[in-house]
Amino acid sequence: DIQMTQSPSTLSASVGDRVTITCRASQNINSWLAWYQQKPGRAPKLLMYKASSLESGVPSRFSGSGSGTEFTLTISSLQPDDFATYYCQQYNSSPLTFGQGTRLEIK
Amino acid sequence: QLVESGGGLVKPGGSLTLSCAGSGFTFSDAWMSWVRQAPGKGLDWVGRIKSKADGGTTDYGTPVKGRFTISRDDSKNMLFLQMNSLTTEDTAVYYCNTDPVWGQGTLVTVSS
Numbered sequence: 001d002i003q004m005t006q007s008p009s010t011l012s013a014s015v016g017d018r019v020t021i022t023c024r025a026s027q028n029i030n031s032w033l034a035w036y037q038q039k040p041g042r043a044p045k046l047l048m049y050k051a052s053s054l055e056s057g058v059p060s061r062f063s064g065s066g067s068g069t070e071f072t073l074t075i076s077s078l079q080p081d082d083f084a085t086y087y088c089q090q091y092n093s094s095p096l097t098f099g100q101g102t103r104l105e106i107k
Numbered sequence: 108q109l110v111e112s113g114g115g116l117v118k119p120g121g122s123l124t125l126s127c128a129g130s131g132f133t134f135s136d137a138w139m140s141w142v143r144q145a146p147g148k149g150l151d152w153v154g155r156i157k158s159k160a161d162g163g164t165t166d167y168g169t170p171v172k173g174r175f176t177i178s179r180d181d182s183k184n185m186l187f188l189q190m191n192s193l194t195t196e197d198t199a200v201y202y203c204n205t206d207p208v209w210g211q212g213t214l215v216t217v218s219s
Contacts, residue, residue, distance in 0.1 A: 043210065044142075045207070087149065095152060095166060098151065
């Protein structure tokens with residue numbers, strides 16, 4: 001199985017900050033990577049797909065980059081609604097696998 | 108939208124079948140997945156079933172392979188997850204999804 005490793009596990013930041021979350025794959029997944037946001041008690045929400053494509057309706061302050069084994073999700077200017085847990089998922093090959101999550105909390 | 112049902116309390120070693128009703132999109136064209144989340148833990152991909160046009164084949168995550176079976180009834184816009192030989196490690200909220208659509212989840216608790 002392809003292992004996905006996110007860093008950091010927890011990130012403390014303030015409204016207006018620029019933050020970056022990293023996701024590393026244990027083998028080449030090309031650009032077959034998605035990012036999800038999840039808030040407590042809610043289903044995950046798709047933010048990005050194919051590493052850098054923004055899902056419809058997602059604010060443009062979210063961006064994704066990378067290919068191969070290293071990927072990043074950047075939020076350019078944190079808003080109060082962005083404090084949540086973020087997951088990457090590879091869908092290059094089965095079984096699909098998620099990273100362990102990055103909890104973004106208010107500093 | 109997607110609406111899951113069928114969750115509940117089951118004893119270790121038991122079986123349970125979850126259902127997921129789809130609406131508002133062409134269900135038969137969708138690759139459908141199940142994802143679970145144990146209490147306080149991260150997301151865990153359970154498996155998926157491709158559309159019949161793409162072969163209708165299934166794939167499973169390593170922890171559930173051989174115990175869980177995913178099926179679909181496109182005539183009823185329904186997805187199913189048959190779970191056998193359940194253990195306490197299978198306790199989780201189970202979501203069905205076809206990105207970007209997710210259900211609200213249904214809780215499965217495996218306990219004696």
